[in-house]
Amino acid sequence: MSFIPYGKQAINQQDIQAVIDVLTSDYLTQGPQVPAFEQAVASYCGVAAAVAVNSATSALHIAYLALGLGKGDILWTTPNTFVATANAALFCGAEVDFVDIEATTYNLSVEKLAHKLEEAERTGKLPKIVVPVHFAGQSCDMKAIHALSLQYGFAIVEDASHAIGASYLGRKVGSCQYSDITIFSFHPVKIITTAEGGLATSNLPGLVEKMQLLRSHGITREPHLMTHSTDGPWYYQQVDLGFNYRMTEMQAALGLNQMTRLDAFVTKRHELAKHYDAALKELPIQRPFQSPDSYSSYHLYPIVLQQNAPSRAVVFEKLRLKELGVNVHYIPVHTQPYYQGLGFKVGDFPNAESYYQNTISIPLHQGILPEQQTFVIDALCEILQ
Ligand SMILES: *Cc1c(COP(=O)(O)O)cnc(C)c1O
Numbered sequence: 001m002s003f004i005p006y007g008k009q010a011i012n013q014q015d016i017q018a019v020i021d022v023l024t025s026d027y028l029t030q031g032p033q034v035p036a037f038e039q040a041v042a043s044y045c046g047v048a049a050a051v052a053v054n055s056a057t058s059a060l061h062i063a064y065l066a067l068g069l070g071k072g073d074i075l076w077t078t079p080n081t082f083v084a085t086a087n088a089a090l091f092c093g094a095e096v097d098f099v100d101i102e103a104t105t106y107n108l109s110v111e112k113l114a115h116k117l118e119e120a121e122r123t124g125k126l127p128k129i130v131v132p133v134h135f136a137g138q139s140c141d142m143k144a145i146h147a148l149s150l151q152y153g154f155a156i157v158e159d160a161s162h163a164i165g166a167s168y169l170g171r172k173v174g175s176c177q178y179s180d181i182t183i184f185s186f187h188p189v190k191i192i193t194t195a196e197g198g199l200a201t202s203n204l205p206g207l208v209e210k211m212q213l214l215r216s217h218g219i220t221r222e223p224h225l226m227t228h229s230t231d232g233p234w235y236y237q238q239v240d241l242g243f244n245y246r247m248t249e250m251q252a253a254l255g256l257n258q259m260t261r262l263d264a265f266v267t268k269r270h271e272l273a274k275h276y277d278a279a280l281k282e283l284p285i286q287r288p289f290q291s292p293d294s295y296s297s298y299h300l301y302p303i304v305l306q307q308n309a310p311s312r313a314v315v316f317e318k319l320r321l322k323e324l325g326v327n328v329h330y331i332p333v334h335t336q337p338y339y340q341g342l343g344f345k346v347g348d349f350p351n352a353e354s355y356y357q358n359t360i361s362i363p364l365h366q367g368i369l370p371e372q373q374t375f376v377i378d379a380l381c382e383i384l385q
Pocket of ligand 1: 081082084085133184185186196197360
């Protein structure tokens with residue numbers, strides 16, 4: 001059996017043709033593919049608008065800036081995420097703090113959030129933005145987080161890098177029913193891919209306009225955004241300090257074509273997960289809990305070794321020796337040396353730390369063949385039984 005990665009892109013002939021068609025067209029960037037991709041994602045999610053960029057990291061950065069995050073502000077997120085969720089707040093000059101996870105879903109704990117908000121109100125250190133991360137593709141309890149945002153006055157950015165194709169309380173993740181902005185990642189290990197790429201959705205026109213400006217140098221050709229009437233058809237104005245975070249036409253064409261298979265990808269992931277659930281039932285592991293409020297996109301299938309199982313290091317190495325591309329999600333952000341340098345300590349967020357000590361993400365993606373999944377299951381049974 002050849003190497004089986006934990007996540008991998010699924011590219012078909014139509015994807016390849018879509019990219020080739022762009023290469024022989026007039027536009028490699030700033031053409032019709034990006035708006036078409038944005039439109040496809042927005043209508044899929046049931047949201048007013050989408051802004052495509054060159055990575056989810058860039059999407060987080062411009063989302064935070066559009067909400068006015070800057071020096072003196074505080075952003076809260078979960079330690080159980082990729083470093084980019086927190087880093088993007090540091091790019092803005094803001095401070096970062098974390099809210100520990102709950103032991104069932106490994107998502108940010110609403111109970112801990114409520115408690116920390118109470119305390120922060122007393123000390124005058126309330127966050128400007130809270131960023132729930134839909135870990136492994138399962139939505140956080142957005143209704144409860146939204147209720148807290150009304151009470152304490154913070155904005156919400158959903159980091160849905162894992163969760164395109166997922167639903168929460170009957171609506172697609174990305175609809176922004178309970179948030180200001182939602183961001184997605186299209187890195188090849190995620191559900192659909194544009195190689196590198198990201199996107200932000202929002203129902204608020206002011207935020208959309210601001211993110212469109214920031215992704216392209218702060219430059220506009222829209223007369224209503226200019227400080228005076230246009231000098232002529234060549235004219236543009238720089239009205240803000242922005243970046244070059246644009247997505248290319250090749251990336252957007254690939255993403256647009258991938259969107260047509262998004263639901264099929266998620267269905268396939270559910271079938272694989274269901275099969276794992278049944279086949280791994282007797283092993284000393286905790287399998288991913290699924291909340292009745294949400295339909296996950298199953299970006300990951302993280303197992304958590306129980307106390308009577310061999311250590312994570314032993315199990316991980318045995319799986320790797322069998323050419324299984326298992327991985328670990330996530331090393332808690334606050335334990336990274338850079339964040340330790342900012343004053344965070346091991347022990348600050350015990351649930352995220354103990355989850356990290358015992359978790360392994362096993363292979364789950366749309367390209368896994370039945371015999372490959374059987375191989376993974378047999379390997380786990382051999383090592384853990
Ligand atoms: C992948 C990921 C990101 C970063 O995505 P890029 O597109 O690689 O910039 C951010 N947050 C989470 C939770 C992720 O999984």
